[in-house]
Amino acid sequence: MHNIAIVGYGNLGRGVELSLANNSDLNLVGIFTRREPSTVETISGKVFSMDDLLKKKNEIDVCILCGGSATDLPKQTPELTKYFNTVDSFDTHALIPEHFENVDQVAKESGHVSIISVGWDPGVFSLNRIMAEAILPKGKTITFWGKGVSQGHSDAIRRIEGVRDGIQYTIPNQEKIDAFKKGEVTELTTREKHTRECFVVLDGQADAERVKEEIITMPNYFSDYETTVHFVTQDVLEKDHKQGMPHGGKVIRVGHTSEVNQETIEYTLELDSNPEFTASVLVAYARACARLSEEGKVGALTVFDIAPKYIINEENRTLRKNSL
Amino acid sequence: MHNIAIVGYGNLGRGVELSLANNSDLNLVGIFTRREPSTVETISGKVFSMDDLLKKKNEIDVCILCGGSATDLPKQTPELTKYFNTVDSFDTHALIPEHFENVDQVAKESGHVSIISVGWDPGVFSLNRIMAEAILPKGKTITFWGKGVSQGHSDAIRRIEGVRDGIQYTIPNQEKIDAFKKGEVTELTTREKHTRECFVVLDGQADAERVKEEIITMPNYFSDYETTVHFVTQDVLEKDHKQGMPHGGKVIRVGHTSEVNQETIEYTLELDSNPEFTASVLVAYARACARLSEEGKVGALTVFDIAPKYIINEENRTLRKNSL
Numbered sequence: 001m002h003n004i005a006i007v008g009y010g011n012l013g014r015g016v017e018l019s020l021a022n023n024s025d026l027n028l029v030g031i032f033t034r035r036e037p038s039t040v041e042t043i044s045g046k047v048f049s050m051d052d053l054l055k056k057k058n059e060i061d062v063c064i065l066c067g068g069s070a071t072d073l074p075k076q077t078p079e080l081t082k083y084f085n086t087v088d089s090f091d092t093h094a095l096i097p098e099h100f101e102n103v104d105q106v107a108k109e110s111g112h113v114s115i116i117s118v119g120w121d122p123g124v125f126s127l128n129r130i131m132a133e134a135i136l137p138k139g140k141t142i143t144f145w146g147k148g149v150s151q152g153h154s155d156a157i158r159r160i161e162g163v164r165d166g167i168q169y170t171i172p173n174q175e176k177i178d179a180f181k182k183g184e185v186t187e188l189t190t191r192e193k194h195t196r197e198c199f200v201v202l203d204g205q206a207d208a209e210r211v212k213e214e215i216i217t218m219p220n221y222f223s224d225y226e227t228t229v230h231f232v233t234q235d236v237l238e239k240d241h242k243q244g245m246p247h248g249g250k251v252i253r254v255g256h257t258s259e260v261n262q263e264t265i266e267y268t269l270e271l272d273s274n275p276e277f278t279a280s281v282l283v284a285y286a287r288a289c290a291r292l293s294e295e296g297k298v299g300a301l302t303v304f305d306i307a308p309k310y311i312i313n314e315e316n317r318t319l320r321k322n323s324l
Numbered sequence: 325m326h327n328i329a330i331v332g333y334g335n336l337g338r339g340v341e342l343s344l345a346n347n348s349d350l351n352l353v354g355i356f357t358r359r360e361p362s363t364v365e366t367i368s369g370k371v372f373s374m375d376d377l378l379k380k381k382n383e384i385d386v387c388i389l390c391g392g393s394a395t396d397l398p399k400q401t402p403e404l405t406k407y408f409n410t411v412d413s414f415d416t417h418a419l420i421p422e423h424f425e426n427v428d429q430v431a432k433e434s435g436h437v438s439i440i441s442v443g444w445d446p447g448v449f450s451l452n453r454i455m456a457e458a459i460l461p462k463g464k465t466i467t468f469w470g471k472g473v474s475q476g477h478s479d480a481i482r483r484i485e486g487v488r489d490g491i492q493y494t495i496p497n498q499e500k501i502d503a504f505k506k507g508e509v510t511e512l513t514t515r516e517k518h519t520r521e522c523f524v525v526l527d528g529q530a531d532a533e534r535v536k537e538e539i540i541t542m543p544n545y546f547s548d549y550e551t552t553v554h555f556v557t558q559d560v561l562e563k564d565h566k567q568g569m570p571h572g573g574k575v576i577r578v579g580h581t582s583e584v585n586q587e588t589i590e591y592t593l594e595l596d597s598n599p600e601f602t603a604s605v606l607v608a609y610a611r612a613c614a615r616l617s618e619e620g621k622v623g624a625l626t627v628f629d630i631a632p633k634y635i636i637n638e639e640n641r642t643l644r645k646n647s648l
Contacts, residue, residue, distance in 0.1 A: 257600035276581035
């Protein structure tokens with residue numbers, strides 16, 4: 001049995017709480033929040049102030065960090081890895097190397113394991129990219145996202161001054177998927193593959209033009225994409241865009257094993273709930289984190305560094321017998 | 325650079341030879357055969373007698389064993405692992421635990437690494453089964469095989485009077501795939517999962533209707549399946565159906581992350597050449613085998629034990645930057 005703490009309780013933290021209930025070898029120690037705990041409604045009722053996290057240090061094997069990548073995790077993951085094994089879902093692709101180095105240094109100094117950038121992309125999509133490339137070195141890989149809500153991009157919108165609330169959809173292009181599999185195109189820019197569509201609720205007096213400009217020019221998140229921005233009321237946002245958080249996507253590699261033979265590897269996710277699925281991946285890797293720490297491993301790791309046997313609640317002998 | 329030997333030269337050995345040419349960090353030392361080397365036509369021309377394998381021991385980092393699972397590998401993998409790091413594609417599911425134990429003992433005694441049961445099933449399909457189950461512990465997994473040629477069913481067609489030649493494809497039943505993904509069914513027998521498609525060349529005067537009737541009503545082979553029969557000329561059969569060894573399949577897991585939300589993970593292979601793809605997986609894991617041996621690892625391993633970073637010819641730092 002491994003003891004898990006949830007740090008931060010938004011959609012992702014709630015997803016982790018739900019996922020832990022599906023994993024009989026993992027025990028929820030508590031949910032730690034910066035809000036006043038009595039105001040936070042959880043499923044388990046195990047909610048504590050962030051100020052109490054260090055006091056429970058000896059009861060916790062792994063902290064799952066459920067903050068955002070924009071401002072929370074760059075500080076929080078290195079800070080908490082001083083005291084805990086950690087798993088995060090840091091997903092600002094361009095800043096992953098820097099985040100990795102920061103966390104790795106702290107993890108090595110303090111003797112902890114931290115698995116960063118866990119989820120589906122980065123995460124299991126990344127794994128499928130490198131495995132497919134390893135198997136078919138002569139080929140092309142492409143990743144399509146959506147249609148679905150991107151939490152990171154929605155968070156980024158909501159951090160803009162004058163924005164009360166917002167949702168961002170990433171939308172793939174089926175024609176381009178088919179063309180790629182047929183070998184008619186071998187390269188597509190992200191801009192060609194997807195568009196981004198934002199539904200934004202403004203604060204009372206905010207300037208719509210300024211907000212729109214800030215969104216479409218935001219580096220890493222929007223500036224390289226064709227982005228549309230719609231301003232809607234809070235009512236419309238709630239009714240039409242907040243009843244679920246579906247997402248998904250595909251990693252496709254088309255390769256040649258010889259002059260005549262083409263092989264295609266396709267990995268597809270169809271998700272009713274983006275945060276619940278991301279949370280489920282975090283929980284599986286929290287298990288790996290605890291096990292690797294028990295084996296004496298220290299430092300920052302990514303999904304690339306972790307043998308699949310570590311993420312599943314099953315004996316390796318049983319896996320060989322039943323699943324190989 | 326790692327030095328690789330191919331042991332056995334059928335369709336799989338030839339696939340490995342082709343695959344090594346696509347991997348710049350892997351060098352083919354030679355192909356070792358029980359046949360008289362001068363009678364074996366290879367692409368590289370590097371063909372030697374099995375009797376010379378031990379003489380080249382110091383030039384070889386890993387032997388890729390390309391024999392069959394029925395009689396070759398159960399003896400050959402333990403025997404050669406006394407002297408070499410080895411990778412095999414042992415695929416008799418029921419005997420994997422026994423094979424693993426035999427090879428593990430030899431590998432530990434001799435200080436080698438042996439990765440057994442590498443390919444696509446067992447292999448990357450197995451990996452996808454356990455990873456999907458780890459992420460979605462509350463759910464159902466199903467594996468579909470095909471589209472691919474079934475030798476047994478092709479033989480059965482060819483035994484019918486009036487049939488000159490024929491090929492039978494096993495095809496996943498798309499209706500059943502859709503029903504499983506919708507959660508309408510949670511278990512399917514092999515029989516329910518697949519349909520059968522036959523391409524038949526008639527002898528001169530044979531009655532097509534009678535032959536068709538004999539096929540679709542044949543007990544065990546066809547009568548319980550949805551079967552389609554196409555009559556073609558010998559030319560068409562040779563050109564369109566006998567030039568490759570296509571195969572493929574799907575691993576699908578449908579799970580629930582909460583009461584209301586369903587998540588689907590689907591891994592699909594579409595292969596023009598079953599042996600060339602299997603060979604490409606073997607080659608990627610031969611790289612892992614060499615690297616793990618260099619790190620001091622010993623014993624038998626499976627795909628479950630190997631972190632993805634080991635199978636790809638790329639620095640981990642570069643992977644984090646470009647692929648995570």
